[in-house]
Amino acid sequence: MNHWLPITSSPVLASFMHDPIFQFDFMGHPVVIVPWKLVGYFGVLMFGFRWFPQMMASRKAGRVRMPRVFWLMSVLGSISLLSYFIFGKNDSVGILSNLFPSFVACYNLYLDLKSARKDPEHG
Numbered sequence: 001m002n003h004w005l006p007i008t009s010s011p012v013l014a015s016f017m018h019d020p021i022f023q024f025d026f027m028g029h030p031v032v033i034v035p036w037k038l039v040g041y042f043g044v045l046m047f048g049f050r051w052f053p054q055m056m057a058s059r060k061a062g063r064v065r066m067p068r069v070f071w072l073m074s075v076l077g078s079i080s081l082l083s084y085f086i087f088g089k090n091d092s093v094g095i096l097s098n099l100f101p102s103f104v105a106c107y108n109l110y111l112d113l114k115s116a117r118k119d120p121e122h123g
Contacts (some may be wrong), residue, residue, distance in 0.1 A: 036088025
């Protein structure tokens with residue numbers, strides 16, 4: 001495996017997070033699950049399912065609404081996916097595709113928390 005980030009060659013990360021937890025065949029193709037893949041799956045779930053609370057909040061308000069949980073799930077999903085693509089898979093395309101959304105989600109969460117301090121009814 002060609003790692004372009006020196007931290008990924010850490011013996012602790014390499015030995016634990018890259019060791020298979022289980023594996024199986026799916027339609028003649030081996031599927032190997034390592035801890036880093038679980039981090040990536042968690043990120044995908046957070047990033048994908050964040051739209052459900054957003055949709056429910058918008059439906060309840062009768063207008064577009066972005067609840068705080070949307071931004072929390074965005075941050076968790078982005079950080080998890082970034083971790084997976086940096087340390088688990090070492091994929092520059094995945095890193096770049098999740099880097100910008102992580103900044104946007106963190107900034108929007110910051111703005112949401114900041115406005116909640118000024119207006120306790122917000123949030």
